[in-house]
Amino acid sequence: MRMTVIGTGYLGATHAVAMAELGHEVLGVDVDQAKIDLLSAGQVPFHEPGLSELLGKHVATGAVRFTTSYEEAGAFGDVHFIGVGTPQKRNGHAADMTYVDSAVEQISRAATHDCVIAGKSTVPVGSAARLQELALTSAPSGTRVSLVWNPEFLREGHAVEDTLRPDRMVLGLEYDDAGRPTSAAQAAEAVLREVYAHQLEAGIPFIVTDYATAELVKVAANSFLAIKISFINALSEITETVGGDIRTLADAIGLDERIGRKFLNAGVGFGGGCLPKDIRALRARASELGLDQSLRFLAEVDDINLRRREYTVQLAVQECGGSLHGTQIAVLGAAFKPESDDVRDSPALDIAARLHSMGADVRLYDPQANANAAQRYPRLDYVASLDAAVTGAQVTLLLTEWREFRDMDPRHVxxxxxxxxxxxxxNVLDPAAWQDAGWRYLALGRRH
Structure with a gap:
């Protein structure tokens, strides 16, 4: 099929390349000419394992191309995926829909034939119905533009695999007053089934539902994960006080199949461009709907997460005798998670910046994220290796669990x-191995 992907950031670029890998002809669209030039040259402007190889392959064959022209996109595509950002508003917690609205309006206006718009961006519930109306009023007379909502569930560091072989796919359709898909929605569903024919043949679950449910799936999933992380971190506050091992506690409750062990890792908490933003946007949307009390607990989830950062800073201050002035601290990690160079709302980078603001000489090393981190906090001392970061340090903090850090030799360091x-x-190192090597080992969730 011939399709476009509007927005070539993390989500859009990955989706465009994955669709080419599935055999489709793809045109990526973005207003950033520099980004388009880079992608057209087969270069990925961010770190994602496996993506650069696939991009180079499909740029070479012409299966994926990139442009800044909505007119070219409107004439080319039968399906238009919307993958632009929905950042948190500057003056509140709600999602900023500026880029999504603009993308839908511009591609609808540029459409030269009947087409389907498939939204992948994470949006507040109720957005799709409004955007369908926007598409219909923007499209040329006689051109039918049908909008569906098809949320993404990719994980940074695993994005290619998650796009090609997702654990589930969700499609939200326009329903009529009787609670059934409209005829236009049924036709759009058939188109999306053709897009994802390979995945459907492989038996990947495909959930077809209404707009509102599809819009809620992504933020509900992210909010649940945030709850799980903050829950184990709340318990770690207790084990730090009364004694106990948070990792053993997590292992024990994780064996309950109703709970599971994943995401029960106590530490400095979650970050990135999705979980923090999504739980705040969901709370904001609930408030707009007059349902403040329904999701009030998410405020505490957010607070627990942020408290872990402050506790880590205070732990470093304590180990430096109560003052950081003139001390040298090694920070290992800047990205919010390993296998990524994304530093958006990163606990690691936030902690490093706080330590610096308190007078410490912070030497920071991340295998992939130094450059992005330096754009946000240029005053930190970014070094090119683990050894350079730790040399002479009074305290060393492991804040992003890259394998390079997990596999450190404690005697060498x-x-x-x-x-x-x-x-x-x-909480990824072996305490006994580090203590045997002469280290004072501290971890969140343990009495110190």
Missing amino acids: ASLVGTPTIIDGR
Whole structure:
């Protein structure tokens, strides 16, 4: 099929390349000419394992191309995927729909034939119905534009696999007053089934529902994950006070199949461009609907998450004798998670910046995210290797669980630091191995 992907950031670029891998002809659309030039040259402007190889492959064959022209996109595509951002508004917690609204309006206006718009961006519930009306009023007379909502569930660091072989797919359709898909929606569903024919043949679950349910799936999933992370971090506040091992506690409750072990990892908390933004946007939307009390608990989920950052900072201050002035601190990690260079709302980078603001000489190393981190906090001392970061450090903080950090040799690192004190902000190191190597080992969720 011939399709466009509007927005070539993390979501859009990955989706465009994955659709080409599935055999479709794809045109990526973005207003950023520099980004278009980079992608057209087969270069990915962010770190995502496996994506650059697929991009180079399909740029070479012509299966995927990139443009800034909505007119070209409107004439080319039978399906238009919307993958632009919905950032948090500057003056509140609600999602900013400016880019989504603009993309829908412009591609509808540029359409030269009947087509389907498939929204993938994470939007407030109620948006799709409004956007369908916007598409209909923007499209040329005689051109039918049908809108469906098809949320993405990709994880940074696993985005290619999650797009090609997702654990589920969801499609939201316009329903009539009787609670059934309209005839136009049924035709659009048939088109999306053709788009995802390979996945459907592989037996991947395909849930077809109404607009509102489809819009809620992504924010509901992210909010639930945030709850799980903050729950184990709340318990870690208790184990730090009364004693106990948060990892063993997580293992024990994780064996309950109703709970599961995933996302029960106590540490400095979650970050990135999705979970923090989505739980705040969901609360804001509930408030707009007059349902403030329904999701009030998400405010505490957010607070618990942020408290872990402050606790980590105070732990470092404590280990430095109560003052950070003139101390040298090694921070290992800037990205919000491993296998990514994304530093949006990163706990690691936030903690590093706070330590610097309190007078510490912070040397930071991340295998992929140094450049992005330096754009946000240029005053930190970014170094090119783990050894350079830890040399002479009075305290070492592991804040992003890259394999390079998980596999550190404690004896080698001990030979470089000024003081062998490490704060394991992700609970991924073997305490016994580090203590045997002469380290003072501290981790969140343990009594110190």
